[in-house]
Amino acid sequence: MTDPSPPPEPTAPSAAEAAPAPPVSPGEVLLEVTDLRTTFSSPRGPVRAVRGVSLTLRRGRTLGVVGESGSGKSVLSRSIMGLVPSNATRTGSVRFAGTEILNADAKVMRSYWGDQMAMVFQDPMTALNPVLRVEQQITESLHEHIDLTKKQARDTAMQLLESVGIPEPARRLRMYPHELSGGMRQRIMIAIALACGPRLLFADEPTTALDVTVQAQILDLLQTMQQDRQMAMILVTHDLGVVAGRAHDIAVMYAGRIVEQAPAASLFAHMRHPYTEALLRSIPKLEMSKHTRLDAIGGRPPDLVNIPEGCAFAPRCPHAQDRCLTEDPQLVPDPADPDHLYACHFPVHGVLAAATPVTVGAASGADAGASS
Amino acid sequence: MLILGRKLLQLAVVFVVVTFFTVFLMSLVPGKPEVVVIPFDTTPGQSLQKQFREDNNLDDPLPIRWAKWAGAFVTGDMGNYYSSSDTEPVSGRVKHNAPTTILLIIYTQVVSLAVAIPLAVVAAYRAGTKTDKALNSMAFGFISMPNFATALLLTYWLGVKLGWVPTQGYTAPSESIPDHLKSMVVPVIALSLGQIAVYMRLLRSDLVATLQEDFILMAKSKGISNRRVLWRHALRPSSLTLLTVAGLNVGTLIGGAVVIEYLLGIPGLGTLVGEAIFSRQYVALQSLVAIIAITFVLLNFLIDYLYTVLDPRIRERAA
Amino acid sequence: MTATTPKARGIEEVPLIVEQIDPELERRKRLPIGAWLAGGWMVLIMGAALLAPVLPLNDPNAEVASIPKLAPGQEGLIFGADGNGRDMFARLIFGARVSLTIAFTAVILALIIGGLLGLLAGYYRNWIGNVLASLFDIMLAIPALVLALALVAVLKGNPAENEGGLSGQVILIIAICIVSIPALARITRANTMAWSKREFVTAAKAQGATSGRILFREILPNVLPAMAYITLLGIAIAIVAEGGLALLGAGVDPPTATWGNMIDAGRQDMDEAPFIMFIPIGAMFITVMALNYLGDVVRTHFDVRESAL
């Protein structure tokens, strides 16, 4: 992969000043989510897609959110950002740089979107507008949030494309999305997200739709960008292998809740939740990962309209006992390690078999796919 | 290139079949066409009726008749009107009346689209709300109102009761622009209502589908205004069906214009068609139908190409 | 924030992301009251039209009012009298009889012919299908009303010589039927094509079912909702077409009461007695709206796709 040159600071002077949120120095808390719940109204009844999630994210840190399909990862990140459809209700608290933004005015939210927080979507085939040129799609958030002339915006867009590793940026700017390869489109999406220098970046399964060979490149690019710009990043994936070595902290989601949360090293070394354990066993091999869902875990996730009493994982849990069916386990710190939280009555003492974490750890390299 | 060639071939086939049919129409006339067209031939020896047979090659078999007709048609000879003693070329009246109809149809399409597009955007944006339902009901009413009924009601209300517009007749733009516009109010509204409803419902449902796309969420996540998301990101990818239907509807519009022009005394092609029917000028009728069909086919051919402007993906595929 | 785009106030608060739930889902479950109203109107008007000769109505062609253009409600004539002193109410019902007969007969004939051709064209994807499909397209190249007009004009020929020729009603039925065929055929073909690709058709073929059996037993029942939808719309259009033709002098010859003839007669008296024109327009409007509405109910209820342009 091309070594990206130090990223330009397209937003340096104006954006930070004009922003309503105060600056947050590196290492300080940027995002604080408390008991966030998101419910969709539907003809079948309320769909409880996020059921009380709390998390904290500091500047310059990456949080990996992992869970199988339907566990509520996308709804969680969109709920934090406020990008929810009209049938959604959110409660709890989302504080961004100290300001409460849950249920903030649409106008206020728009001043954050693209400027303070941005999102990289899963599928670059469908997330770029097919009828607009790349240039327009990059510069429109620049124009929206920063006062730039056409020329300045264009130059910034060129720099952005260069920084995300796209050769011949001037030519690419004039192209339509369908004229570019999948990897190229995802780089463009990243460039769009980074355009105004956001402080919080959501990456919702940024590589699931891509060719195996470019997945690692895109993940590395995101990591480099996150470090160079000292952004906070939420990296959503269904694949523990993707976050291993890339996220500082990992939150494992199941049925709209975090069931285990810990610094990456500690999670991999001493996982406590049976679901996490099952997830890790089912890490898809990179060469087949394009559409692999975690069917390695027997059974299906619960219906979010009728969530059973007790532990939501109980019907599929090999360790389940009677208590699990009646008593809902709370997310509590491990007595031995207060940074390590889990929600389980009968936690496993999973020091994983030696081979697995090594492979996972190595997955951060671009060549990991070939070896596993 | 290959595609263009095939399209042109198709076009040629359509022209041949349609005009063949219009020529064949004359054979459907019960009895002798020359007697039906010129019932009271006052020329000596009824020479005009004989001339009619000759002019229109009625003694030739159908294919030859068509070939002769087509040969004359492409040189601009559209046959004659026949009175009891005289003839008058059809092409003269067509040239004189065509601009009026073209204007009428252009005004109608512009007004229809200008009203329908914003309404569709509002309805899609507010999908499922009272506004949306109200607009949908309105569309139902518009679709169910025959254009001639609208024309008559408006003539009564704006013309007879309020006296704002003439109840009959037409002023050319070269004479007086304000009078011209006044004379176009009733016909344009009458022809537009139905189109507005059709266009609105169509665009609304396409927009609702587009608004579910990822790229809309993506656009929204940039923090741009809803207005910009709707007009810039959603409208164009949603407008392909609208364009097709707008093209196809020109046919319906021409049919509508026939009645409306005739009702309101507007000297357009529609009036010519109406008169041709009324006074059984089959030669004129045959040429008028051919002109209308050819225009319509050409227009749809053009619209096929306009597609590629709206959606670059199609441009790719066509290449 | 240094926003440059003007903000649309008013629409600000509503989130743009549309719900992913199909909004028509709920509508599809039960029939809306509108459907009952529309159906009720159609039953009423069709019943009245059918029974017109035995109902206690005045002769629609007789001068019954003491003066022409008698206002509605006087002398026991609830809709008044027209310019010739004839009972508007009787003419409306007898007019419905003629107008609806023309529209229903023409479109149902067109449905049988066009539907059959459409089924064949959609099922046989070889030269037969292609030729038929091109034929529909070519016929659609002539605007329907213009074609209908031309047909009526030539079929009528010289009214003076037309002894023993086709009656006005039959000519109208033929003309409207012919111009409706390609539209009906085209929609049927598109739907047939879509259903022919389904697994159950392939399965039936694999089991050695005959083409006829597949077409009429497997495909036709699935295509019927689309045909019903387009037929209802077609009838509505045919009713309007009769009106348009009457206004152009190409309708059923007066004094026969049809809605089109009534509107045509009424517009002469627009200045003094606009009700003569309003009443048949109103009847036509309500009927057309009811048919359109019922068509829409069929469409949403059976999820008919309109992509078959």
Ligand SMILES: Nc1ncnc2c1ncn2[C@@H]1O[C@H](COP(=O)(O)OP(=O)(O)OP(=O)(O)O)[C@@H](O)[C@H]1O
């Ligand atoms: N607008 C909505 N209305 C109703 N339910 C919804 C809506 N959006 C999402 N859901 C439901 O919320 C649940 C969580 O969905 P979400 O997209 O967050 O899953 P995910 O973890 O991102 O899965 P994936 O890996 O497939 O992306 C799903 O059961 C989904 O059906």
Ligand code: SF4
């Ligand atoms: S609480 Fe019980 S069912 Fe739930 S994960 Fe723990 S052991 Fe399994």
Ligand SMILES: [Mg+2]
């Ligand atoms: Mg997701």
